[in-house]
Amino acid sequence: xxxxxxxxxxxxxxFAMLVQYFTPLPAGRAIYGRVLEWMQxxxxxxxxxxxxxxxxxxxxxxxxxxxxxxxxxxxxAALILMLAAGFMGGIERGSLFLWLFDNVQVPxxxxxxxxxxxxxASAAFRGFRARSVxxxxxxxxxxxxxxxxIPVGEMMGIGLPESARWLVDVPAVAAKRGILIGIGLGSVxxxxxxxxxxERAWLGGSR
Amino acid sequence: xxxxxIWMAAIGTLAIYSFLxxxxxxxxxxxxxxxxxxxxxxxxxxxxxxxxxxxxTPILAGDIWGIAAAIWVLLMWxxxxxxxxxxxxxxxxxxxxxxxxxxxxxMLKARVLSQMGAMLRGQPGFDAWVxxxxxxxxxxxxxxxxxxxxxxKALARLGTWYLMIFFGATFGYTIMSRLSLLIGRTDFxxxxxxxxxP
Amino acid sequence: MSLATFDRRIIFGVIFLAxxxxxxxxxxxVSEVSPGTQQFYDLIEQLPxxxxxxxxxxxxxxxxxxxxxxADALVRHAMRRRLKIIGTSFLSEGTALGxxxxxxxxxxxxxxxxxxxxxxxxxxxxxxxxxxMGESIQTEFPExxxxxxxxxLPLSRQVRTYADMALxxxxxxxxxxxxxxxxxxxxxGVKIATGLSAxxxxxxxxxxxxxxxxxVIGGLKGAAEYERRLGIRGSGSRGMDAQSTAxxxxxxxxxxxxxxxxxxxxxx
Numbered sequence: 001x002x003x004x005x006x007x008x009x010x011x012x013x014x015f016a017m018l019v020q021y022f023t024p025l026p027a028g029r030a031i032y033g034r035v036l037e038w039m040q041x042x043x044x045x046x047x048x049x050x051x052x053x054x055x056x057x058x059x060x061x062x063x064x065x066x067x068x069x070x071x072x073x074x075x076x077a078a079l080i081l082m083l084a085a086g087f088m089g090g091i092e093r094g095s096l097f098l099w100l101f102d103n104v105q106v107p108x109x110x111x112x113x114x115x116x117x118x119x120x121a122s123a124a125f126r127g128f129r130a131r132s133v134x135x136x137x138x139x140x141x142x143x144x145x146x147x148x149x150i151p152v153g154e155m156m157g158i159g160l161p162e163s164a165r166w167l168v169d170v171p172a173v174a175a176k177r178g179i180l181i182g183i184g185l186g187s188v189x190x191x192x193x194x195x196x197x198x199e200r201a202w203l204g205g206s207r
Numbered sequence: 208x209x210x211x212x213i214w215m216a217a218i219g220t221l222a223i224y225s226f227l228x229x230x231x232x233x234x235x236x237x238x239x240x241x242x243x244x245x246x247x248x249x250x251x252x253x254x255x256x257x258x259x260x261x262x263x264t265p266i267l268a269g270d271i272w273g274i275a276a277a278i279w280v281l282l283m284w285x286x287x288x289x290x291x292x293x294x295x296x297x298x299x300x301x302x303x304x305x306x307x308x309x310x311x312x313x314m315l316k317a318r319v320l321s322q323m324g325a326m327l328r329g330q331p332g333f334d335a336w337v338x339x340x341x342x343x344x345x346x347x348x349x350x351x352x353x354x355x356x357x358x359x360k361a362l363a364r365l366g367t368w369y370l371m372i373f374f375g376a377t378f379g380y381t382i383m384s385r386l387s388l389l390i391g392r393t394d395f396x397x398x399x400x401x402x403x404x405p
Numbered sequence: 406m407s408l409a410t411f412d413r414r415i416i417f418g419v420i421f422l423a424x425x426x427x428x429x430x431x432x433x434x435v436s437e438v439s440p441g442t443q444q445f446y447d448l449i450e451q452l453p454x455x456x457x458x459x460x461x462x463x464x465x466x467x468x469x470x471x472x473x474x475x476a477d478a479l480v481r482h483a484m485r486r487r488l489k490i491i492g493t494s495f496l497s498e499g500t501a502l503g504x505x506x507x508x509x510x511x512x513x514x515x516x517x518x519x520x521x522x523x524x525x526x527x528x529x530x531x532x533x534x535x536x537x538m539g540e541s542i543q544t545e546f547p548e549x550x551x552x553x554x555x556x557x558l559p560l561s562r563q564v565r566t567y568a569d570m571a572l573x574x575x576x577x578x579x580x581x582x583x584x585x586x587x588x589x590x591x592x593x594g595v596k597i598a599t600g601l602s603a604x605x606x607x608x609x610x611x612x613x614x615x616x617x618x619x620x621v622i623g624g625l626k627g628a629a630e631y632e633r634r635l636g637i638r639g640s641g642s643r644g645m646d647a648q649s650t651a652x653x654x655x656x657x658x659x660x661x662x663x664x665x666x667x668x669x670x671x672x673x
Contacts, residue, residue: 006296010304017308021592033540034272035305036533037261041276042298043530044257045283051250052287074236075243082247091255091501092551093508101248101501103212104219106466108241109498110392111223113467117389117651118227120382121420122413125658129666134371139663141375143656146382149626150649151434165439168376168610170334174341175373177322177611178366181342182349184318191307191314202303203296227417249497256500256526260548302530309532309588317587317617325615377607380624384471384603386424386651387625390644391470393424404428 007197014195055079141167208399217400220392341369416658423654427646434645435633441613442630445620448572448598449479454487456571457564461585462494462503463531468578468602469502474628474641475600476503476576480510482635489560490522491570493546495531495581503576504550519558526550531581532588539567539593567595572619578602582609586617600627 017035020028058079061072085096092098130136147153148164193199208216222237262280265273279298286295326342329335347359348366355363398404438446452458460479464472483490492507494500504524511522518524525546528534537545542565546555555561564570573595575582582599590597596619601609603624612618622631625648628641 002293002296006300009297009300010307013301013304014308017305018311021309021312029540033537033544035301036537036540037272037544038276038279038298039302039305039533040257040528040530040537041261042279042283042302043533044253044261045280045298047253047529048250048258049284049286051246054246071235071239075239078240078243079247082244083251086247086251086255090551091251093505097248097251098501098505099212100244102505103208103215105241105244105248106469106498106502107216107392107395108219108223108237109245109466110388110470111220112238112241114385114388114392114470115223115226117385117424118417118420120385121655121658122416124382124655125416125662126411126413128659128662130663134367137368138371138375138378139659141372142379142382143659145376145379146652146656149379149383150652151436151645152649152653154437155434161437161439164376164379167372168607169614170337171341171369172373172376172607173611173614174326174338175345175366175369176607177326177338178342178345178349178369179373180318180322180611182346184314184322187314187318188311191310194303194307202299227414245498248501252497252500252527253529255552256548256550257529259552260546264547306532309536313587313591316591317583321615321617322611325611373607377604380603380606382652382655383624383626383648384468386648386655387471387603387644388467389420389424389651390428390625390647391640393421393647394428394470394640394643397425397428405431 003200003203006203007200011195011197014191018195213400217396220396340365345369419654419658420651423651424647427650428643431643432646432649434649436626436629436642436645438630438634439627441620442622442627442634445598445622446482446631446634448620449482449486449488452486452488452571455489457489457491457560457569458483459491459493459570459573460503460507461573461575461581462492462499462506463496463575463581464499464502464578464602465496466498466502470640471602471625472576472578472600472628473502473506474625474639474644475622475631476506477510477639478628478631478635478637478641479574479576479600480506481637482631484510484514484516485635488571491525491542491560491564492522493525494527495529495534497527497529499576500527500550520560523555523558523560524550525555531584535584535589536592539589539595542566567593570595572596572598575599577605579605580608582612582618586612590617603627
C-alpha cells in the first residue's frame with residue numbers, strides 16, 4: 001500500500017495528462033485544469049516543508065554546543081526577520097520586506113556569484129591547456145568567441161565577430177541540436193518508465 | 208537606495224569578497240545571513256502569492272476544491288511525522304505522474320520533431336550540410352550501445368569535434384557572463400558607494 | 406614561482422583591476438548592433454500600439470547585473486511603443502526584481518497600473534502555471550502580486566489567455582525559456598522571445614534557428630547593443646569598456662599559462 005498506492009496514482013495521473021493532450025473532450029479539459037492547480041499547490045507545500053526543515057536543522061544546531069551554533073543563530077534570525085517583515089509589513093514597494101531584499105539579500109547574492117569571475121579566471125590560467133587536438137579546438141573557439149563578442153574585436157576589422165557568430169550559429173547549434181534530440185528521446189523513455197512504475201527512485205526510502 | 212541601504216549593501220559585499228583572501232568568520236556569517244534571508248523571502252512569496260489565493264481564499268469562500276487542495280497540502284506536510292511520512296508520496300505521485308504525462312508530447316514536439324525539422328528545412332548549402340553532419344555525428348558520439356569502430360568511430364570522432372566547438376563557445380560566453388556579474392558589483396562599490404565613477 | 410604554486414590572489418587582483426580601471430577612466434568603446442539584437446528590436450518595434458506583451462522575470466538576483474539592463478531596455482522600448490505589459494515570474498527572486506523594475510519605470514512615464522500594466526506575481530510550479538495561463542489567466546492568478554482581485558483590473562478583462570497576447574518575453578538566466586517553448590509555445594502557439602544570460606546563448610540558439618524562438622538577446626553585450634539601437638546609454642553600454650579589458654586580461658592569462666606550460670614541458 002505504501003508503495004503500490006503511489007505507483008497507481010503516478011500511472012493514473014500520468015496517462016490522464018498524456019491522453020487529454022489528444023482529446024478535445026470538456027471533461028478532459030476540466031480534469032486537466034484541476035490537476036494543474038493541484039500541481040502548483042503541492043509544489044508550494046513542498047517549498048514550505050523545505051523551509052520548515054531548514055529552520056528545524058538550524059534550531060537543532062543552536063541547541064548543540066560548538067562553534068557553528070553562532071552561524072545557525074544568524075541564519076535563524078535572518079529567516080525570522082524576513083518572515084516577520086513579509087507577513088506583518090506587506091510585500092509592496094516601500095515595505096521593509098522589499099527593503100531587506102534590495103539592500104541585503106540581492107547585494108549578498110550578487111556578490112557570491114560575482115566571485116565566479118575570479119575563480120573562472122584563475123581556473124582558465126591554471127587549467128586551460130591545449131593538451132590535445134580537441135582541447136586546442138575548444139580553447140581556440142573559446143578565445144575567438146571572447147574576442148569576437150567585445151567592441152575591441154569588432155574594431156579590429158578582420159571578421160572576428162562574423163567568425164564567432166558563424167561558429168555559434170552553425171557547428172555549435174548542430175552539436176546542441178544533437179544533444180537536444182538525444183535528451184528529448186531519453187526523457188520520453190524515462191517519463192514512460194515512471195508512468196509504468198518501472199522507475200521508482202522518486203519513492204525514496206525502502207518502506 | 209537610501210544611504211543606510213547603500214552602506215548595508217557595501218558591507219555585505221566586502222564581507223563576501225573577504226573570501227578571496229581566505230575563508231573567515233565574517234564571510235561565513237554573511238553567507239548564513241544570505242541563506243536565512245533567501246529562505247524567508249521564498250516562504251513569504253510562496254505563501255502569499257500561491258497558497259493563500261489557491262487554498263486559503265477558496266476554503267473561506269466555501270469552495271470544495273479549496274478543501275481538496277488543502278488535503279494535498281496536509282498530505283505533503285505529513286513528511287515531518289515519522290509514522291505517517293509515507294503519505295507524502297501521494298501528492299508527490301501527482302506531481303511526478305502528471306509531470307511525466309505532460310512532458311511526453313512537449314518533449315517530442317519541441318526537442319525532437321521541431322529540431323529535426325529545422326535540420327531538414329532551409330536552403331541547401333554549405334551551412335546546411337555542416338549542420339546536418341554535426342547533428343548526425345553528435346548523435347553517433349552518444350550512441351554507446353554499438354561498438355564504435357571503423358566508419359562509425361570516425362563519425363563519432365567528428366561528433367567530438369563539433370562538441371568541442373559547442374563547449375568552447377559556451378565557455379567563452381560563460382566567461383562573458385561571469386565577468387558581467389563582477390562588473391555589476393564593481394560598479395556598485397566604486398560608483399554608488401564610493402562615488403568614484405564619472 | 407611555478408604555475409602550480411602561483412598565488413591565485415594575484416590573478417584576482419589582475420581581474421579586479423581590469424574591471425575597475427575602465428569604469429573609473431572610461432575608454433568609450435561602442436558596440437555594433439548584431440543581427441540578433443536587431444531582430445529583437447524589430448520584433449518589438451513591429452508590434453501595433455496597444456498590443457499586450459507578457460514579461461516573465463525568470464531569473465535570480467545573482468544574474469540581475471547582467472540581464473537587468475536587458476529587461477530595463479526592453480521595458481523602455483515597450484513603453485515607447487505604448488505596449489501594454491503583464492509581468493510575472495517563475496523564479497522567486499525574479500518576482501521582486503521584476504516588480505521593482507516595472508514600478509520604477511512606469512512611474513517615470515505615468516503608465517497607469519491596472520489599465521496599461523499589471524503584475525501577476527510568482528508561481529512555483531512553472532510547467533503547471535504556463536499551461537494554466539493557456540486555459541485562463543484569471544483562474545491561474547485570481548489575485549495580482551499585491552493581493553488585488555485580478556478581475557478588478559481592466560487589463561485582465563482584455564487578456565484572458567495567450568491568444569490575447571502578442572508576445573511572451575522570458576528574461577532568464579537558466580533553462581526557463583525552454584519550458585516556455587515546450588509548454589506554452591508547443592501547446593498554445595504563443596510567440597516567445599527571450600533575454601538571456603550570456604551563458605545560456607549557445608543553449609537557445611538552436612531554438613532560434615528552428616523558429617521556436619522569435620528572437621534572442623544575450624548578456625550585457627546584448628543589452629549594450631539594444632541600448633545603442635534605442636539611443637540610450639544605460640548600464641549595458643557603461644559595462645562594455647570593462648567587459649573588453651577583462652576579456653583581454655583573461656585571454657592573456659590563458660596564453661601565458663599555455664606558453665609557460667609548453668615551455669616547462671620542453672625542459673629536460
